[in-house]
Amino acid sequence: MQPLSIDRVSTLIERGPVVLVTTSDGQQDNVMTVSWTMVTGYGGTLAMATGPWNHSYKTLKETRECVVAVPSADLLDAAVTIGTQSGAVCDKFAITKLTRRPSERVRPPGIEECLANIECRVVEFLDRHNIIILEAVAAHAVEGWEAADMLHAVGDGTFLTGGKRLDRRDAMRAKLPPGL
Numbered sequence: 127m128q129p130l131s132i133d134r135v136s137t138l139i140e141r142g143p144v145v146l147v148t149t150s151d152g153q154q155d156n157v158m159t160v161s162w163t164m165v166t167g168y169g170g171t172l173a174m175a176t177g178p179w180n181h182s183y184k185t186l187k188e189t190r191e192c193v194v195a196v197p198s199a200d201l202l203d204a205a206v207t208i209g210t211q212s213g214a215v216c217d218k219f220a221i222t223k224l225t226r227r228p229s230e231r232v233r234p235p236g237i238e239e240c241l242a243n244i245e246c247r248v249v250e251f252l253d254r255h256n257i258i259i260l261e262a263v264a265a266h267a268v269e270g271w272e273a274a275d276m277l278h279a280v281g282d283g284t285f286l287t288g289g290k291r292l293d294r295r296d297a298m299r300a301k302l303p304p305g306l
């Protein structure tokens with residue numbers, strides 16, 4: 127092995143699906159692209175990394191709720207547009223023409239074109255590390271989402287999608303929650 131610079135480390139690990147996080151300040155709905163996420167348990171707790179440099183963060187601080195929408199791979203260009211412009215100065219729902227989907231338990235809308243919408247409340251801001259802990263309070267997904275191609279950001283402006291599914295469910299049965 128060759129030495130790898132520390133600023134490349136995230137590109138090895140950062141492969142979870144790119145998500146679109148919606149917020150609403152009561153005046154305007156907004157959406158940002160997030161690839162720095164993690165699952166913190168089987169019970170619907172998630173973490174994402176963001177901070178005061180984003181308009182969405184300010185709304186999250188005020189309202190403590192959002193929707194984590196999971197786009198399929200064909201929404202790549204929308205995800206890049208959403209992730210390169212700020213809701214502080216533009217309306218990203220208008221620019222991308224994505225369709226709002228009314229949420230059940232939170233004010234921000236989901237996104238109709240996505241594979242799934244996870245309605246979340248903020249549990250905690252870990253501001254020292256720019257981490258926000260979320261808990262899912264409702265979730266909806268399209269039929270067949272498990273087989274759909276999602277987007278995986280490498281972190282250098284490139285994305286992975288597709289790939290083979292390798293099945294080790296039998297070997298992992300004792301570690302999986304019932305139903306999976």
Ligand SMILES: Cc1cc2nc3c(=O)[nH]c(=O)nc-3n(C[C@H](O)[C@H](O)[C@H](O)COP(=O)(O)O)c2cc1C
Binds near residue numbers: 159181279
């Ligand atoms: C593929 C992609 C992934 C991104 N992931 C993150 C992320 O994990 N955390 C973050 O703070 N910003 C991330 N961004 C940047 C935000 O989406 C971007 O700053 C956005 O303009 C914020 O919008 P807002 O100011 O309306 O909140 C990402 C952008 C792209 C294109």
